Amino acid sequence: MRYRRLGHAGLRVSELSLGSWVTYHNQVDVNAAVEMLAAALDAGINFFDNAEAYAGGHSEEVMGQALKRLNKPRLHYVVSTKFFWGLDRQGDAVNRKDTLNRKYLMQAIDGSLQRFGLEHIDLVYCHRPDPHTPIEETVRAMSDMITQGKALYWGTSEWSAADIRAAWAIAERHHLHKPVMEQPQYHLFHRKKVEQEYARLYEDIGLGLTTWSPLASGLLTGKYKDGIPAGTRGAMETMGFLREQLTDAAKNAAVQQLGTIAAELGATTAQLAIAWVTKNPRVSTVITGASKPAQLQDNLGALAVADQLTPELMQRIDAIAQPLVSG
Amino acid sequence: MRYRRLGHAGLRVSELSLGSWVTYHNQVDVNAAVEMLAAALDAGINFFDNAEAYAGGHSEEVMGQALKRLNKPRLHYVVSTKFFWGLDRQGDAVNRKDTLNRKYLMQAIDGSLQRFGLEHIDLVYCHRPDPHTPIEETVRAMSDMITQGKALYWGTSEWSAADIRAAWAIAERHHLHKPVMEQPQYHLFHRKKVEQEYARLYEDIGLGLTTWSPLASGLLTGKYKDGIPAGTRGAMETMGFLREQLTDAAKNAAVQQLGTIAAELGATTAQLAIAWVTKNPRVSTVITGASKPAQLQDNLGALAVADQLTPELMQRIDAIAQPLVSG
Amino acid sequence: MRYRRLGHAGLRVSELSLGSWVTYHNQVDVNAAVEMLAAALDAGINFFDNAEAYAGGHSEEVMGQALKRLNKPRLHYVVSTKFFWGLDRQGDAVNRKDTLNRKYLMQAIDGSLQRFGLEHIDLVYCHRPDPHTPIEETVRAMSDMITQGKALYWGTSEWSAADIRAAWAIAERHHLHKPVMEQPQYHLFHRKKVEQEYARLYEDIGLGLTTWSPLASGLLTGKYKDGIPAGTRGAMETMGFLREQLTDAAKNAAVQQLGTIAAELGATTAQLAIAWVTKNPRVSTVITGASKPAQLQDNLGALAVADQLTPELMQRIDAIAQPLVSG
C-alpha cells in the first residue's frame, strides 16, 4: 500500500480506503465487518470512513464493535464520522437534522463516540453545508470537538470553495483549529469541484481530499449496461434516486469503451476507474466500497493498474469520459 | 408549529414558546408540568424558558423533574436559565445577588445544572445588566460556561443596545463566545427597545430575540377592564407592583377596541396580542405563559390569527395601541 | 458592614477583612478559627486572607476545616491564597521556593485546594515578584488556574507598578485572564506604593487593593511605646526582624500623638489607624489580624471611627504621620 498526507496535514492515509455507506448493517454484520476490516488492515488500508447517518447510526455501531474485536493499537487506523442529517431514531425535531448548529453538533459527536465505543474519532466532517447556520458557529463547534479531545482533525463534505475558505479564515482569525480536508464526490464523470472549484485551495490552505464514489455508484463497473440487475445497489428500494444516472445510455456506452482499455491492461473497468482517481495528486485517499472480501481484493488491484496508466492512456480515457462529465 | 432561527444563530426555536415565571412551583407542580410540557412538545413548542430566580430555584427543579419524566431525546427541547438575582435560599450575601460578577456566575451555572438535573443548558442569559461589573468580566464568565460545555449559547435580558454591542465587541476581540440573543419585554404597549434601540443590532451582530410578556402581564387579555379580579396574577400579593399598569383606564379602553378586531377574526384579544408580536420578523420566539393546558391551546391559536393579520389590520391595531406605548 | 468592589472587578469585599498570617495554627486552632470566622461572618466580613506559606501550610488547613464546619453557602465568603515561598514540609528543592515558575505554580494551586478542601479558591496571588521568571510564564500559569476552574481572580502582592502593568498587558495581548488586584503593605507610615507608585494603575487597569498590616505589625496600637512587652508579636522568636521598627522612638512618639486624636473620638489608636486606611477609596479591603474575638470586635469599631474622620482630622493625622513615612 502507498500512503499520502491528508493535504498539508501530517496525517498519512492509505491511497485506497474503505467506506461503510450502504454496506454496514444493511449488507455487512459485525462478523463480516471484522473479516473485512482485518483484510483491509492486512492490505495496508488505514482509513475507515463512516457517518452518523449511515444505516441510522448502526454503521458506527457495527464498525466500533468490529474494531474492538480486532483490538489493534489505535495508531493503526483512522476512523471518520460526519454530521448533518441527524439520527432518525431520535424522532422528529427541528434541531435534530439538516443543520450544523452548535446544539446539534455537540450532541452528535458525543453520540458517535458512544456508538463507536471510542475515546476519540480521527476525522470529523460537516457532512453537507448548512446555509442557515453562520459558518463561525459551525467552525467553533468543530474546533471545540478537537480542543476537548473528542476528535483530531475536522473537515467538510460537498462544501463550496467559498465556504471552505471562509471557515478556514474564521479559524485563522480566532485561533481555532482549521478545517484540513474535504470529502467530495469524484469520478470520471464528476470532476468539477475537485478539478476547478477547489483549484486554489490546495496550495492556499493545504486542503486534503478524501473522495467518494469512484465508481459512480456502480455505473463505472459496467454492470448497468443492460439495465438494473437484481441484487445491485441500483435495485435497492432506498436507492431509487440513483436509477436514472445508472442507466444513462451515453455513459454506459462510454463505460464499455473504458472496459476495452481496462482489458488491454488485464484489469476490470472498476479497477481502471479507481486507478484513474488515484492519479490525481490532490486526492489523499479514494474511499471505496465493498460488501465482500473478494470485492476489496478487486479494488486493491487498482493500485497496480495506476502504475500502468501512462500519459497516453490517461489521454485516451479523458477523450472518452470528458464529454460526459456532468458535475 | 413554525420555527425561526435565533437571530443569525443556527438554533431553531418555535414561534411560540413556554415560560415558567410565576407559574412553576407556585401554580404548577411536577405532575402538572409534565402534562403542560407534553402538550407543548406535541404542539411543536421546543423552547422552555426558565431562570434561577423563578420561584427561588423551584421552577428549575420542577421543570427538570418534568423533563426527566418525559424522557425525550435532548435535541427535542431547548431550555434556558438566567442569572442575576441569586437564590434567596442561600441567604443574604453581598456577592449572592444583583450581580454578574465571575464568582456569582460560575456558581450560578453549576447550581442551575444541579437543579435541572441536566448536563448542559441550551441558553443562558444575564438576566439584567450589572453596571457594577465590567462587561469583560461578565463576557468571560458567560463564554467560559460554553467552553466548559455547561451551556450552548449565551445572551442578555433587558440590556441596553450599547452594552450588548460592547459585550459582542469584547468577545470578538478576545475570541470568546459572543452573545447571540436578548430577552426583552415586548408587547403592544412596550416597544421601544425592540423597535428602536436595538434596530442596528439585528444586522450588525445578528441579535435574536426571545420576547416576554406578550400580554402585558394579562392586561391584553381584557380581564382587568373592571379592576383586579380575584385569582388573577394582579391579585397575587407579590405582584402588587403590576397593579397600577393593569388597571390603567386608557389602556383598558384600548384593549376593548382591540377585542373588537379580535372578535372580527373569531379570536380572543390575547390571541390577537400574541399574534401581533409574531408579526415582527426580528422576534425569534414569543414566550407565553400558561398554568393550564387549556391556556396553552388558547395561546397556540394565535398562530392562525397571525396569518389573518393583513397590513390593513396591522394599521388599525397600531392606531389603537401606538398612542399608549409607554416603554 | 460596608462593601467595596475589588478595583474595577465585580467582586464585592467587606471594607474590613480577616487575615490569618501568624495567627492560624500558631495562635488559633480549628475550634478558635470556627469561633473567629463565625463572628466575622456575623459582622459582615466576607474576605478571609491566607497563603500557602502561612504556618507552613497549616493556616490553609485550619481555615479549610473551620469553613467546612461552618457550612455556609460558598457565595458568602471569599478565600485567598498566595504562592511564592513554597512549603518547607516538602523539603529543599530548587523549584520549590522563591519562584513563580510554571512547575511551582501548577502544583501549588493543587496543594492549596487540597489543604483547604475547597473546589476553588476565589483569589490567588503571586506573593512576591520573581525577577528570574518571565512575566509571561507567570501570567499564563495564573490565568490557566482560572481557566481550569481552580481560581476565580488572580493578582499580585508587593509587585512594582511596572511589573503589574506588564502582566496586564501580556494578558490583554494573549487574551488571558488579567490580574485584578494587588496586596501591598499600607499604613500611616508606609504609603508610597499605594499613593504614588500605583497611582496610574487604578484607572488604567482598574487595579484593586487588599492591603495588609494596617497597624504596622502592632506599632500603631501603641503597645510598643515602652519596648517589647512579653506575649506580643514583637516578642515572638520568628518575628525578630520586626523589633527595630516596632521600637522606633520617633514613630512611637507619633503614635502617642495619634492616640490623643483617637481618644477625642472615643476610639483606640488601632481603630484610628485602621479607619485611616479605609479612607483611601483605592483600598478595596483592609486585611486585619485578630487572634481573639474581642480583638475582632475592636477592629470592627474602626468603621464607625472612619465616619468621624473629617478632612480637618485627616489633616491633623497627616501632619503627625507624614514626616515619618518610611516606605
Place this chain on the structure above:
Amino acid sequence: MRYRRLGHAGLRVSELSLGSWVTYHNQVDVNAAVEMLAAALDAGINFFDNAEAYAGGHSEEVMGQALKRLNKPRLHYVVSTKFFWGLDRQGDAVNRKDTLNRKYLMQAIDGSLQRFGLEHIDLVYCHRPDPHTPIEETVRAMSDMITQGKALYWGTSEWSAADIRAAWAIAERHHLHKPVMEQPQYHLFHRKKVEQEYARLYEDIGLGLTTWSPLASGLLTGKYKDGIPAGTRGAMETMGFLREQLTDAAKNAAVQQLGTIAAELGATTAQLAIAWVTKNPRVSTVITGASKPAQLQDNLGALAVADQLTPELMQRIDAIAQPLVSG
C-alpha cells in the same frame, strides 16, 4: 550542585543531569535505577532525561517505577520525554513513527504518562524535526499537552534554528504555549548548532539548551584510543553506527592531548570534556550518562574541574579540538 534557568524560563535545572538512553532497561533495572536516582538526587541533580523510544518504552517504565519507590515530592525532580519514532511494540503503522502529526503526538503523551505512572511530565520534546507535518500542527499538539495539564514546558531536539523560530512565531501569533528549550548534541567535536546556528535564538526567544553526548559517545573518555574494547557502548551490536567516529585516529590523538591537560588538573579526560560543556552559559544542563553510581560520581567531579578552567586553559583546549570539529 549549581542550577541554571532553562533559557529564559523560570524552571531551574541542575548543571549536570542524568540521561537514560542506552542505559535504562538495557544496563539498568529498577533496583539499579532507584540506586542511581537516589544518588543523583542526593548530589543535587534534579533533571532526568528520557524518551518514548529509549529501550522501546521500557526506559520510561523503569524510571517511573524507580521514582515511585523513591517517593520524593514532585517538585524535587524534572522529568522529560520525547516524541518522534514511536514504539516498536505497537507494530508497524504509517502514523506510528517518524512523525510529529497530531494523531501520533496526542496518543504518545498519553502513553508516556501511563508508562511513567505520572500525572504530568515536566518537559516534552519533539525528538526530531518532521518535514512532512506543518509546524503549526505540531505546535498546536505540543501546546495542547500543556493546556490539558499533561506537560509543563515543550521544546525540540535537533531542529534547525529556522524551524524553532517558526514554531515560536506560530505560538506567539496564535497565543499558544511557546517552545522553550532545544536538546542538541554538544561536545568538543560537535559545536556548530549550539555556537553558530542558534546564536540569535538565545536572546530573541530565550531558548534554553539541554545538551546530550558531552563525551561524544565515549570518544572523549579516551577509552577508544586503541580500538573498541569489549563491554563498551561501541561494542554493542545496536551501536555499530558509532564505531567509525569512535575510532577516528585524529580525534583519538586529540583526546590524548586533552588527557594531558586533564591530568594537570588532577581530572579525567571525561571530567574535562563535561566541564568544558558547562562553561558555555547558553547550556542550561548537560545530560550525562551513567550505568553505575561510581560513573555518576565521576561525572559530578566535572563541576570542580569547571571552576579550574581559566581562559588560558580554555584556549589550549580549543587549539586541540577546534580543528577537528565535524558538526
